Amino acid sequence: MSKKNKLDKVLAEWRVDFSDNNYEFMVKKGELVDRNTVLLRARKEKIKECLAVDWVGDWSVEEVKSALNSYLSKTVEAGDLLMKKGWLKKKYLQFPLSGKLLEVDEMANLKFKVKNKDRIEILSPVKAKVIKAEKGKIKLEFEAIELEVEVLVGGKGWGNLSLNVLKKTRDLVGMVEGEVILVDDLDQALVTKAEVLGAKAIVWLNGKEKDRQIESEIPIFVVNKHILSDLYKFLDKNKRHRVLFNSDKKRLLFVVE
Known part of the structure; x- marks a missing residue:
């Protein structure tokens, strides 16, 4: 661990890539949005594909295509009969989807x-x-305080964080679902309890033993404890803050609101 973690005020970005056929925009470029504003909404109808290998079987592709041509632009139901053949032993081909x-x-x-x-x-x-x-x-673009971190267990996502530090496992009580928690010490019991209670990630302030063997389903980041005094210059220690964590970029982003 370096003696001092780097702390910067930045304009950060968050993006979503999606299928344009299945979602519609609820906001426009240049618009200011609040947390929980609806950005995208699934359309009332969506495009769905069905591969021939999943439904044609050993039927002739040319015969199937010929039969399908008369149904183009028409609505069908899954299970509707498309083709049949045979006399004593009949064989049926049905539509795989409704739409x-x-x-x-x-x-x-x-x-x-x-x-x-x-x-x-x-x-x-x-x-x-x-x-x-x-x-x-x-x-989206937003103001944030960027903190470089080391990664003990990787992961990325959003959470809420209070600048209050947990000293012991017994201090981890109440509702922590969706929270990023700050801890002074780290052991397996604390990690397991945090997982059960629904915490999103852990930030370990005194990570001197970076190679400590910890099994965790949630991300764990390591920083030096001195960084708290620097964070207090930018963030209200009596409030909860929105945090974006990303182990690939080795950073935490504390949203400035």
């Missing part, structure tokens, strides 16, 4: 427009500015 048949390619792969039962929404994780909203991409 509007949009396309049949040369291999009899299908493309349907189907009803989207799950109206999934993607929410903004922070108060931010939309700097990109174009086909298949949305990007």
Whole structure:
């Protein structure tokens, strides 16, 4: 561990890549959004593909394509009969999906427009500015305090963090679901308890034994304890702060709101 972790105030970015066919924008470029603002919403209908290998079996592809042509732009139901043959031993081929048949390619792969039962929404994780909203991409920009860290257990995501430091495992009580917790000491009992209670990540302040063997399902980051006094210059120690953690970039981003 270096003697001093680097701490910077930065303009940070967060982005989502998605299928433009299945989601619609709920915000525009240049718009200021609050945390939990709906950025994207699943369309009422979505495009779904079905590969021939998953449903044609040993039927002739040319025969199947010929039969499908009369159903293009029509709505069908999964299980509807497409073809049958045989006399004593009959053989049936049924539609694999429900929806509007949009396309049949040369291999009899299908493309349907189907009803989207799950109206999934993607929410903004922070108060931010939309700097990109174009086909298949949305990007947010926000002010943050960037802290370089070492990584004991990798991972990335969002959490909420209080600058109060836990000294012992017994101090880990109450609701910590979705939290990034600061700890003065680290052992397997604390990590296991944090996992059970739903913590998102752990920041270990006195990581002198970086090679300590810890099994963890959640990320663990290591920093020097002195960094707290520097963070207090930028962040209110009596409030909870939104944090983006990313082990690939070896950094924590404390959102400035």
